[in-house]
Amino acid sequence: MSSGTDKDVEVKDTAEEHSTNSENTKPDSMSKDEAKKFYEEKGLDLSPDVPVKPKPIPAFEKSLADKVSSKFGDKISVDYVRADRIRVTAKRENIVDVAKFIRDELKYDHAESVSGVDYPDSSEIEVIYHLGSYTDEKLGRQIFALATRVPREDVPNPGSDSTRTPSLRDVFYSVEFHERECFEMFGVYFEGHPDMRRLLLPEDWADIPPFRKDFKIKGR
Amino acid sequence: MTTQLPPGMHIETVDEKIMTLNVGPQHPGSGHMRLIIKVDGDYIVSCDPDPGYVHRGEEKMAEYRNYIQNIPHLERPVIHDSSNILYPYCLGVEELLGIEVPERAKYIRVIAAELNRCIYILYWLAIYGIFLGHSTMFMWPAGDRELFIDLLEAMSGARVTHAYLVPGGVRNDLPSNFEERCLRQVEYFEKRLREYEAIFYQNPLLKARTEGSGILSRTDAIRLGTTGSVLRASGVDFDVRKKEPYDVYENLDFQTIVMKEGDSYARSRIPYLEMFESCRIIKDALKKMPKSGSVRTKLKPNPKGGNDEVYRRVESGRGAIGYYIVSNNRPEPYRVKISVGSFRNLICMPYLLKGEKLGNMPAVYWGLNYWPVEADR
Amino acid sequence: MSTIAPQFRLSRFIGSLFDLIFWVILIFSLVGLPIVFIVLFYIKLPVINGQLMTPYLAMTWMADPSRTLPIVKSFMHTTIFRVMAFPGFGFAALLAAATIFVERKFLAKMQLRVGPLYCGKIEGILQLMGDGFKLMSKEIIIPAKADKPIFWLGPLLFVGTAGAFVALIPVAPGWVVANPSVGLLAVFAVIGFFPIIAVLTAWAANSKWTFIGGLRALHQMVAFEIPLILSLLGVVILSGSLNLSQIVQSQEHFWWIAFLPIGAIVFFITILAELERIPFDLPEAESEIVAGWLTEFSGMMYGLIQLGTYLKLYAFAGLFTVLFLGGWNGPMVWPPFPQDIITQGITIGPVTAHFPGLPLFDQEMLNGTLWFVIKTVGVILLILLPRGVFPRVRIDMILHTGWYKLIGLAFINIFIALGLLYAGVLGPGGLLH
Numbered sequence A: 001m002s003s004g005t006d007k008d009v010e011v012k013d014t015a016e017e018h019s020t021n022s023e024n025t026k027p028d029s030m031s032k033d034e035a036k037k038f039y040e041e042k043g044l045d046l047s048p049d050v051p052v053k054p055k056p057i058p059a060f061e062k063s064l065a066d067k068v069s070s071k072f073g074d075k076i077s078v079d080y081v082r083a084d085r086i087r088v089t090a091k092r093e094n095i096v097d098v099a100k101f102i103r104d105e106l107k108y109d110h111a112e113s114v115s116g117v118d119y120p121d122s123s124e125i126e127v128i129y130h131l132g133s134y135t136d137e138k139l140g141r142q143i144f145a146l147a148t149r150v151p152r153e154d155v156p157n158p159g160s161d162s163t164r165t166p167s168l169r170d171v172f173y174s175v176e177f178h179e180r181e182c183f184e185m186f187g188v189y190f191e192g193h194p195d196m197r198r199l200l201l202p203e204d205w206a207d208i209p210p211f212r213k214d215f216k217i218k219g220r
Numbered sequence B: 001m002t003t004q005l006p007p008g009m010h011i012e013t014v015d016e017k018i019m020t021l022n023v024g025p026q027h028p029g030s031g032h033m034r035l036i037i038k039v040d041g042d043y044i045v046s047c048d049p050d051p052g053y054v055h056r057g058e059e060k061m062a063e064y065r066n067y068i069q070n071i072p073h074l075e076r077p078v079i080h081d082s083s084n085i086l087y088p089y090c091l092g093v094e095e096l097l098g099i100e101v102p103e104r105a106k107y108i109r110v111i112a113a114e115l116n117r118c119i120y121i122l123y124w125l126a127i128y129g130i131f132l133g134h135s136t137m138f139m140w141p142a143g144d145r146e147l148f149i150d151l152l153e154a155m156s157g158a159r160v161t162h163a164y165l166v167p168g169g170v171r172n173d174l175p176s177n178f179e180e181r182c183l184r185q186v187e188y189f190e191k192r193l194r195e196y197e198a199i200f201y202q203n204p205l206l207k208a209r210t211e212g213s214g215i216l217s218r219t220d221a222i223r224l225g226t227t228g229s230v231l232r233a234s235g236v237d238f239d240v241r242k243k244e245p246y247d248v249y250e251n252l253d254f255q256t257i258v259m260k261e262g263d264s265y266a267r268s269r270i271p272y273l274e275m276f277e278s279c280r281i282i283k284d285a286l287k288k289m290p291k292s293g294s295v296r297t298k299l300k301p302n303p304k305g306g307n308d309e310v311y312r313r314v315e316s317g318r319g320a321i322g323y324y325i326v327s328n329n330r331p332e333p334y335r336v337k338i339s340v341g342s343f344r345n346l347i348c349m350p351y352l353l354k355g356e357k358l359g360n361m362p363a364v365y366w367g368l369n370y371w372p373v374e375a376d377r
Numbered sequence C: 001m002s003t004i005a006p007q008f009r010l011s012r013f014i015g016s017l018f019d020l021i022f023w024v025i026l027i028f029s030l031v032g033l034p035i036v037f038i039v040l041f042y043i044k045l046p047v048i049n050g051q052l053m054t055p056y057l058a059m060t061w062m063a064d065p066s067r068t069l070p071i072v073k074s075f076m077h078t079t080i081f082r083v084m085a086f087p088g089f090g091f092a093a094l095l096a097a098a099t100i101f102v103e104r105k106f107l108a109k110m111q112l113r114v115g116p117l118y119c120g121k122i123e124g125i126l127q128l129m130g131d132g133f134k135l136m137s138k139e140i141i142i143p144a145k146a147d148k149p150i151f152w153l154g155p156l157l158f159v160g161t162a163g164a165f166v167a168l169i170p171v172a173p174g175w176v177v178a179n180p181s182v183g184l185l186a187v188f189a190v191i192g193f194f195p196i197i198a199v200l201t202a203w204a205a206n207s208k209w210t211f212i213g214g215l216r217a218l219h220q221m222v223a224f225e226i227p228l229i230l231s232l233l234g235v236v237i238l239s240g241s242l243n244l245s246q247i248v249q250s251q252e253h254f255w256w257i258a259f260l261p262i263g264a265i266v267f268f269i270t271i272l273a274e275l276e277r278i279p280f281d282l283p284e285a286e287s288e289i290v291a292g293w294l295t296e297f298s299g300m301m302y303g304l305i306q307l308g309t310y311l312k313l314y315a316f317a318g319l320f321t322v323l324f325l326g327g328w329n330g331p332m333v334w335p336p337f338p339q340d341i342i343t344q345g346i347t348i349g350p351v352t353a354h355f356p357g358l359p360l361f362d363q364e365m366l367n368g369t370l371w372f373v374i375k376t377v378g379v380i381l382l383i384l385l386p387r388g389v390f391p392r393v394r395i396d397m398i399l400h401t402g403w404y405k406l407i408g409l410a411f412i413n414i415f416i417a418l419g420l421l422y423a424g425v426l427g428p429g430g431l432l433h
Helices: A004-018 A032-041 A059-075 A095-104 A173-186 B058-062 B070-074 B076-097 B103-131 B135-156 B178-201 B204-210 B218-223 B229-233 B264-288 B341-345 B348-353 B358-367 B372-376 C010-042 C055-062 C065-076 C079-084 C089-110 C127-137 C148-167 C183-191 C193-205 C208-239 C244-249 C261-274 C299-324 C339-343 C363-384 C395-422
Strands: A076-082 A085-090 A110-119 A124-132 A143-151 A164-166 A189-191 B019-023 B034-040 B043-050 B307-316 B319-328 B335-339 C346-348 C351-353
Touching (some): A143 B307, A173 A189, B043 B348, B076 B103, C079 C089, C089 C299, C089 C363, C127 C299, C148 C183, C183 C193, C193 C208, C208 C395, C261 C395
Antiparallel strands (some): A110 A124, B019 B034, B319 B335
């Protein structure tokens, strides 16, 4: 049960969370020790921003990642291997082969989501397939993130510019609607997709793809 | 055709025998979406779902707000299941920021999530009932929802949009005498649930109508990447709560409901049976919960995630909800992708409705546990 | 000064009242009186004290109140009264209104609700009036590409046909609007109009939903008309008459439902289908085809369709009562009219008032009406019950039920009736007659 003092702190806490310029905010000039002292005086628990201790690499996930990297060598790069999560980046020329390998050899059988991430600084758009498995018991808690990068154009013309990548629809049937969403939101054209139409946006949408970073929300 | 049409627009030729029906967005049986259905007589030839009427760009909005400010608007896609749609966000942010959650808060989160799951399923069941013309099945669950809404109101202070789960625990502690009240209401609710069986699920007309309609085989359910009750109705034993237990689900006593038939009836029955399991979870969690202790790890103001990314998922009333959060050392997330069960089950709609009778459309459509607002985000 | 009517002046209010009275008197004397005379010329007037009432003498009821009741009584035996008030439209509409109220309360209790509550203080009894006024005040929207004459005609035809159906139902001995010797055939003929109206309006509205709904209505009603007719043949065989009043008279000792339960069940199911009620409300299935063939109706056009539907409901329930439940037959429970009032009049203190022409209704008619209403309301409640219990079925299931199962059962029913007839149990010279 929360005591009275707890609640007082909590009210203060919420106020701080919502205002970036309140007096309790850590000045940027402070060192880490100073900052810790600063927060302890305020009665706040200081949790580190980033996990401090690196976790050990789990063996099962490592074996899966090794299978992929031994097959494709330097065509792909394993970004990280963590508990239940593996992430692999492939070039867009190889992504269909890698996806087929993942489906046939590693027994991942469906895509949970297809996300696009826009990186205007490096002029690239990343497409990430989060793959999961229903058939294999061992893979129940695993998510395999397969990423690829496609070039990004400053003046997009969805469907007709160089922002395109092969579709994985023939490998994983379940990406059909996810890829359509990625197409309209980021302008990534998926070659070989049978039905590359818009899904969520209105048919007469005439602006740039809205999830790109250079599309600003009005009033922000 | 010489003119270049923009993507998303196309000209189609229509057979004279075929009638094109726009089921939605202004149709009592559609919800906030449109199904472009072509019928030949009473049989559906093709179905093209057209969601997006309630697309609000939650993912884009999340890029403009910091991790705490994102809480109230990320629950908007499905306000009837607001705890469950916030759950993976909280788990993900906790992983990003490296926060430990107090033990009592984990139990309270599970209780809130299961109460919310019941609220959602009851709402869904009510609409399933009225879609099949069973008005009593509309009124009963809609009334019994109040039991859980009252409980969650006592917990969080809001009837529908609770915003109760926050990264680091829950917003506030349980009120006094909550345990007894919750136990009493859950037990009464279980009694009510058994009455649903008699009036709805054992109804011969309902069985005759939904059994054997819209069959989704096990292979197809896996291939189409379905999730939640649709998947389990087709005989795949997959529940994130069991396969990848988050918080305290591994300590709690419940089981996954799986049916083999894969038809509309099985799809409608699985959420119903899951409500019994939810009640079991709630009762078990109330028993095992630490009676006192902190319920929230305080975050420092304006927390920043590292250069990292995280994918966390939970099981909601409509299937797995996954959050993919990318952070780049700033107080706001760089990208938030919400992968929701409704959107993943949408792909079944053209697949299942093709060749069905028009009269089966509501049963198949709503049996997919599809929530248009959530799918559009 | 009142905030509701800030410009209120008592003198103007009184003045406006006088204005009102003046106009009422003027319009009554210029329009009302001639109409009363026209009506009086058409109705058959009674003979009072050996003198035939003429329309001119009839107006003397204002001077001689003792003539009021005989005139009212004679008016009650005219056709216009029967059509408009008692066994016809007014009675049926009143019962239909009661039915709607009962249905809403009944369904609400079943679904753990309260139903209409606020309108009219007592349990929302005036809710229906409120709904009616709302429908009347709403705009009637006609689709631009509709076939307008037919679209306008649809609701009127529907109410008219339902009214024609109501006219054939005998309520009490001698109290029926139309009493043709082949009354049952007339009923079949009237029922046959409903699918035509549905299809006509559905086609005229020029909408896809109404079109599908109209086709569904046509399929459903045609499929269920044949078992409906066949299920009633057993009653005709046993009673030996097509006249509805004679069928009721033949059930003086026992009801036909005792011998023909299968026929009664088949007829009841076909009633549900003909009335488009749950579980057979496919032509109006809102989750599939919006509102079926009623999609484009708005305002009072929709109100007329609803009125017609409930008149139809009353007529079908009445038909069930007449054919299977013995109509007006029942033990005499209505108390006889006190003889004192007829012979001595009412004495209050020093004043004694004589009322020639009493009693207004004879005891048999009141008793018959009572039993008829009780039975009909029971049947109506049974018709309403499935709405709270069953979901909607599918069109292929309903057609399969109609064409295969019900027709078979109806034939079994006919064979039972024939067996009873030829075994000499019932019919002329039978054991039980």
